[in-house]
Amino acid sequence: MYRLALLMLLGDRSKYLMLVGGLTFSALLMTQQTAVFQGLLSWTTSHLRNMRASVWVVEARVEQVNETKALRDTDVNRVRSVRGVDYAVPMFQGVLKARASDGSDKQIQLIGLHGGSLVGRPPVVLRGRLEDLRLANTVVLDEVSAERLAAGRGRPLDIGDSFEINDREARVVAICRTERHFFGYPYVFCSYDQALQFAPRQRKMLSMILAEPKPGITPEKIAESIRRETGLNAYTTPEFERATNAWIWKNTGIPASFMTTIILGFVVGVAIAGQTFYSFVLENLRHLGALKAMGASNRLLSGMLMFQALTVGLIGYGIGLGLTAVFGLAVLPIGQPPFLLQPSSMVRTLVAILIICTLAALFGIRKVAKLEPAVVFRG
Amino acid sequence: MTLPSESPSIAAPTTTNGIVTRGVVKSFGVGDAKTFALKGADFSASEGELHLVVGPSGCGKTTLLSVIAGTLVWDEGEVEVFGTRLNGLDKGSITEFRRRHIGFIFQQFNLIPTLTLVENVSVPLLLNGVSRREAESRSAELLGRLGLGGRERKRPTQLSGGQQQRVAIARALVHQPRLVICDEPTSALDRETGHQIMDLLAGVARAPGRAVIIVTHDPRTYAYADRLTSMEDGRVSGVRHGAELKEFLSNHR
Numbered sequence: 001m002y003r004l005a006l007l008m009l010l011g012d013r014s015k016y017l018m019l020v021g022g023l024t025f026s027a028l029l030m031t032q033q034t035a036v037f038q039g040l041l042s043w044t045t046s047h048l049r050n051m052r053a054s055v056w057v058v059e060a061r062v063e064q065v066n067e068t069k070a071l072r073d074t075d076v077n078r079v080r081s082v083r084g085v086d087y088a089v090p091m092f093q094g095v096l097k098a099r100a101s102d103g104s105d106k107q108i109q110l111i112g113l114h115g116g117s118l119v120g121r122p123p124v125v126l127r128g129r130l131e132d133l134r135l136a137n138t139v140v141l142d143e144v145s146a147e148r149l150a151a152g153r154g155r156p157l158d159i160g161d162s163f164e165i166n167d168r169e170a171r172v173v174a175i176c177r178t179e180r181h182f183f184g185y186p187y188v189f190c191s192y193d194q195a196l197q198f199a200p201r202q203r204k205m206l207s208m209i210l211a212e213p214k215p216g217i218t219p220e221k222i223a224e225s226i227r228r229e230t231g232l233n234a235y236t237t238p239e240f241e242r243a244t245n246a247w248i249w250k251n252t253g254i255p256a257s258f259m260t261t262i263i264l265g266f267v268v269g270v271a272i273a274g275q276t277f278y279s280f281v282l283e284n285l286r287h288l289g290a291l292k293a294m295g296a297s298n299r300l301l302s303g304m305l306m307f308q309a310l311t312v313g314l315i316g317y318g319i320g321l322g323l324t325a326v327f328g329l330a331v332l333p334i335g336q337p338p339f340l341l342q343p344s345s346m347v348r349t350l351v352a353i354l355i356i357c358t359l360a361a362l363f364g365i366r367k368v369a370k371l372e373p374a375v376v377f378r379g
Numbered sequence: 380m381t382l383p384s385e386s387p388s389i390a391a392p393t394t395t396n397g398i399v400t401r402g403v404v405k406s407f408g409v410g411d412a413k414t415f416a417l418k419g420a421d422f423s424a425s426e427g428e429l430h431l432v433v434g435p436s437g438c439g440k441t442t443l444l445s446v447i448a449g450t451l452v453w454d455e456g457e458v459e460v461f462g463t464r465l466n467g468l469d470k471g472s473i474t475e476f477r478r479r480h481i482g483f484i485f486q487q488f489n490l491i492p493t494l495t496l497v498e499n500v501s502v503p504l505l506l507n508g509v510s511r512r513e514a515e516s517r518s519a520e521l522l523g524r525l526g527l528g529g530r531e532r533k534r535p536t537q538l539s540g541g542q543q544q545r546v547a548i549a550r551a552l553v554h555q556p557r558l559v560i561c562d563e564p565t566s567a568l569d570r571e572t573g574h575q576i577m578d579l580l581a582g583v584a585r586a587p588g589r590a591v592i593i594v595t596h597d598p599r600t601y602a603y604a605d606r607l608t609s610m611e612d613g614r615v616s617g618v619r620h621g622a623e624l625k626e627f628l629s630n631h632r
Contacts, residue, residue, distance in 0.1 A: 001502075001505050001506065003511065004491075004494060004498060004501075004502065004505070007493060007494055007498065008491060008493050008494065010493070011492070011493020011494070012493060284491075286487070286489060287489060287491045289489075290483070290485065290489040291502065291506075292450075293448065293450050293477065293483050294477065294478065294483055294502060294503055294506060295474055295475065295477045295478020295479070295481075295503070295506050295507075296474075296478075296506055297471065297474050300506075372450065372451065373450035373451075373477075374445035374448075374450040374451040376450075376483070376485055376489055376562075377441045377444060377445050377450070377485070377486075377562045377594075
């Protein structure tokens, strides 16, 4: 009977296409917007993946990773003195101006790493040696900055090329790969001491302290100890990521904007699928009544309607997800808009689509459950 | 199953083991809007006969048919179909009873337009748990015997009204029900096709252990009746069979 239910639906070509189209649109809207939003969120925490550390120590009022409130230089030693800290190193992060090859100014995200340990180094080095950062006036560029700072030059900057940061010469010793930052600034890495020379002088220059716990001590525990003993704020990487995401949700209109579109996708899905499926049920009421008269139970008919709704739902979901993947494949090489399609997002969309289909089927099921089989004798 | 090969003949009921209703009352609506469709209908039909129920519009024919078929819950009275007392059955059991023992032929055929003929005819078998393969094989065979061989994969909309009613008859008979209920089976058909369909139904009714009840407005069908029940104002007003029926028919020619 379930096969016949499917044939009944497939036979009504216009309703079938309308249902699949509506659910595809809904799945596409929900998945694509979620992927763009997740991509955007991942951009906001790209520091955490571009400069890996177990514990991030920041000024007490800092709430998220992109916020900088400078620390005193002595804070590094205060953190080092906390029991259980294996090592702690200073880090500089700031947005500076660099001069591109064509003379134009470009903003860069300058990261100053502890010269001795190079803790916080970028995860992927494509060419060159990171250790050369210990030489004077040297920097490591990510692919975006190598491209962007070469404006008017014809080819990206590479090892051995020079440019200026705040009127000081910077020589490229390596090219690395990083995750794009929320503000879109390209990453330029150098030693901490070098960063202090590139950056305009201020009373306090220390942006963060990167710490590592001794073996056997968890990052959570050491972060707690640092908070308690120094009065500074300390986050593990997952904590900092959650705090940053929470800050974005609380302080920007970005999530609300995306959520509105995602909810709209859901509502459109419910409206189109519900209306179309209900109309399909109404048009087939006489046949459903005949089936009921012939001995089809309410349970069987409800199952048939649910099967029809879920089938179009899964087809729509599949196509919607496929189109989202196509969108992702198209934008990922360009680098924007942000796109991060996570399995959890796909599952959430699937659940939403199943809810839409269930709601759509329920309208029909309610109608069929109330249907008197004797209706087929009433002309 | 036997199918008709000759014109029907008038015959008396062969057995008393048939369909009986006693004092059936059925009302619709509540309060001032309450109207009685059946006001104590006593009806009986037997195996092996073609039973026509006739009467003016609104007299309760279709309501009585719905009660006998177990598709409508009645207020009072008793209904017994081939020894099964429907009063004592719950909704699920009545549904199962219908599924196994009753075949339906509707005025508007009620074939599902998006299914092929063989798929339409298979429905009662599938509902009774027969495998798809066997259901389609049995359905195709029956369609062939009803003169629709070679058209099993066509859709109802590709057929004439008479052919569609043949498909509906096949659907009603494929699971070999004991009772076949027909609601105005000829009203949507031309005269000649109507006669063909009635020939068919009369042949079906003569099969042992089966009864056919037809509700009709169409006087052309009276000649096929083994027994004719007249209804008026929610009650059975008369039953004719045998010589009495012959006389009635001769007066109506």
